[in-house]
Amino acid sequence: MADPATYRPAPGAIPESPGVYRFRDPGGRVIYVGKAKSLRQRLNSYFADFAGLHPRTQTMLTSAAGVDWTVVGTEVEALQLEYSWIKEFDPRFNVKYRDDKSYPYLAVTMGEEFPRVQVLRGAKRKGTRYFGPYSHAWAIRETVDLLLRVFPVRTCSAGVFRRAGQIGRPCLLGYIDKCSAPCVGRVTPEEHRALAEDFCDFMAGNTGRFIKRLERAMRDAAAVEEYERAARLRDDIQALQRALEKQTVVLGDDTDCDVIALAEDALEAAVQVFYVRGGRIRGQRGWVVDKVEDSTPGDLVEHFLLQMYGEGAIPREILVAAEPPDADALAELLTEQRGARVDLRVPRRGDKKSLMETVERNAKESLAQHKLRRASDLTTRSRALQEIADALGLDQAPLRVECYDVSHIQGTDVVASMVVFEDGLARKSEYRRFSIKSAEGDVASIHEVISRRFKRYLEERSATGELGAEPAPDATDATASAADGAEGEGADPRTGMPIDPDTGRPRKFAYPPNLVVVDGGPAQAAAAQRALDELGVDDVAVCGLAKRLEEVWLPGDDQPVILPRSSEGLYLLQRVRDEAHRFAITYHRSKRSRAVKESALDEVPGLGPARRQALLRHFGSLKRLREAGVAEICEVPGIGPATAEAIVAALSGARDADREKAVSD
Known part of the structure; x- marks a missing residue:
């Protein structure tokens, strides 16, 4: 050094x-x-x-x-x-930008005697015209299938083309008029090349003249009563219009530009580019980069533009999310390379600003997907777990981490989630969700959910006298209910894990974590530790992760543990916390939705929760139940005529009340 x-x-x-x-x-x-x-x-x-x-x-x-x-x-x-x-x-x-995936292009091999339309990936070849890139190969094939009606260019491989010429019979596409069959001499090489050039012109955005030409031919055919030909031309026009509809119109017809946005964190950045030609999005592409130097967003944009347009085609307008430090010099260099003026600017308002926001959302999604792929790397996960162990003073890396979060709206429909990460990866079969009974705040809810989870763990451990081992892969997801007790004995001879005698599966809470993470600060961490202390559990570490500054709090400490922003350990804790938050919100929304659906039936006398659920299961929705008559409602087991009439009256009264409210509003 x-x-x-x-x-x-x-x-x-x-x-x-x-x-x-x-x-x-x-x-x-x-x-x-x-x-x-x-x-x-x-x-x-x-x-x-x-x-x-x-x-x-x-x-x-x-x-x-x-x-x-x-x-x-x-x-x-x-x-x-x-x-x-x-x-x-x-x-x-x-800075080195690399493709975040392999993007397919629509390619036309204009360097061949009989040009061919195909899907290509990888390095570009000389003498081939490329359009795209596209997100999916199937999108290219759908577009090509529509365009072959009007531009029947060859799409077969060289081997198929030679064989058709040898036997004097075209392939299926030649018989259904989606290929001009140059292999058997139906068209000359010059005529086929003209078709390929028209195909390329249409893909390049010169679409108006082809549609106008077909419309004029259709009218001429109808005027001389050639109705079959006119009908075919009509279908050709519709095919071209459907192909255009697949490319979103975002700007004016004369707009050709590349829209470039980025998303970044302390270690990496993702760049997304939308290619707009003729006012339509013709394709998109993404790159990711490791930030090996201290770079601002403007620096990243400058490096990207130099690498992207060093040898590639340059549009007349480039929209960027952040202005490069030497924007004027860079625009002058791009203008010199293009041979015509290039405008380089940051959109501030209007449609171009809206499109930039869309590209930025795609960049954020691309970075998130890249992080997920990075999380699957074994070496990175091992380093993250060891960093957590070192920061929290644990004897060993926490191979099983459980995270808890609480979700509610102003203290109503309070729920909690428990997510599990083993060896740095989510183990969704072990996720659990809780309906909280004591709506006394987040701290009390954390105490309740930790108490219920570990009370169940102690009961299931005592059933066999074993601590338990890793759960079987088919462990089911279930809601933890108020009755967190367990009955029966027995253990899986393969894993040593307690077995439920009724289901034959491992018990739900028999495997303890090495680390409990709660979403919150010192109060939440202290509540979780207090719950463990009350149950006598002393071999599980606890910490809280506060959202505001991403501080890690240990129970009883006055100061938080600060992990570096670039730490893989902090990144893993954030992923665990965010997953617990997502799982809790999902359960809270579903619970709130069910409560709203059932509220109209609450006033019906003699209709309890079980029969309300039976009604909703039978009809599928509250709307269908409203439309049902008394006889149909009586078909539900347990519902008599009197109750059915009361249900119809309650639902019709609720509907009338809604209408009166709508009129008054």
């Missing part, structure tokens, strides 16, 4: 001109490339205050053994040289 002071340039040796600099490691390999309006000011910032630099920048400096630079005349030249060096040396400390 090198000391940056050993290779710091001599005072006054660095010029004040614009330029590009390179840091090299002891072997002479370039590890970082950067540009600056003033080389002296920029490079001095690396060596002035080492302790104040970002940790990743510190790592780069200690990995380097020297720095050199090249002076250029303008900022545009600096951008060009920076891009060239990054492409040439591939420095490991520079």
Whole structure:
């Protein structure tokens, strides 16, 4: 590990001109490339205050053994040289964007004698026109199937094409007029190429002239009473219109632009691009990047634009979520590469701003999906669990973590959730949900749910005298009821886990966690610990995770445990907490929805909860029950004529009251 002071340039040796600099490691390999309006000011910032630099920048400096630079005349030249060096040396400390998945393109092989339409992924080939990218291959195939009615271009492979020519018989598409069958000479190579060029023009956004041409031909055919031909042309027009409908109209017909948005956290960023051509979204694509240097959103946008448009086609307008630091120079460079003016700007209002918000939502979703894929990595999960153990002072990594959250609206329909993560992964078969009886606040609810869960655990453990082992994979999800007792004995000979004699399955709460996490601060953590102490459970750790500053609270401590924002341990705790929150809200909403549905039947005398549920199960919904007559309601077991009449009267009265309220409003 090198000391940056050993290779710091001599005072006054660095010029004040614009330029590009390179840091090299002891072997002479370039590890970082950067540009600056003033080389002296920029490079001095690396060596002035080492302790104040970002940790990743510190790592780069200690990995380097020297720095050199090249002076250029303008900022545009600096951008060009920076891009060239990054492409040439591939420095490991520079931002590198990579596709977040393999996107399919609609490709037309114009370099062949008989162009072919197909779906392609991966590197682009010379002589092939590409459209997209699309999110799914099936979306391309649906579009192609519609367009082949009007532009019957070849879609078969080279082998099928040769065989059809040898036997003198086209494939099925040739017989149903979705291929012009150049393999058997129905059209000449020039005629088939003209069809392929028309296909490409339509996909490129020049759609109006084709529809107008078909409409004119349809009218001409109808005028001379060629009704069958007119009907076919009508169907062709409808096929083109359906193909256009699959591409969302978002802006004016003359708008060609790329819309670029990003979402980021301390470690990574996700970029999404929507390609708008002719006012329609023609495709989208995503990238993710590891933030190996301290970068602002504007810096990330600048690096992305240089890498994306270094060799690719550049539209006349580029909309970005954050303005790059050298926006004018970057726009000038892109204009020079395109050979025509390029507008680079941040949309502030109107339809373009709305579209930018949509792209930003897609970027956030892409980052969330990438994090989920990252969570499946065994090494990362192991590091996260060990970081949690070190931060909380545990003897070993918490292989089973349970998290609890409470959900309600102003103290009504109070519920709680319990989610389980084992070895850093969600174990949904072990999730549980609770209906809370004591609506005395979140702290009391946490105390109740922890007491009920571990009381059940102690009872099930005492049934066999075993602590229990890992649950069987088919353990069922169920709501914890008020009767948290357990009966019967026996254990699974394979796992040693207590078995319920009625179901033959492992008991629901027999396996204890290593760590209990509650959603909340010191009060919630203390309530959970108090519940465990009252039950004599002393081998389970407790902590609370507060949302406001993501602080980890231990019971009895006056100060929280602060995990670094880039910590994998904090990331895992956040995922566990968010999953518990989602599960609790889902149960609360379903419970509230059921209560609303049943409220109209509450006033019917003699109709208890069981018969209300029987009615709703029989009719499927309260709306169908309202439409039923007395005879139909009597078909439900346990419902007599008198009760049925009372139900009809109650529901019709509620309907009349709703109508009067609507009129008065």
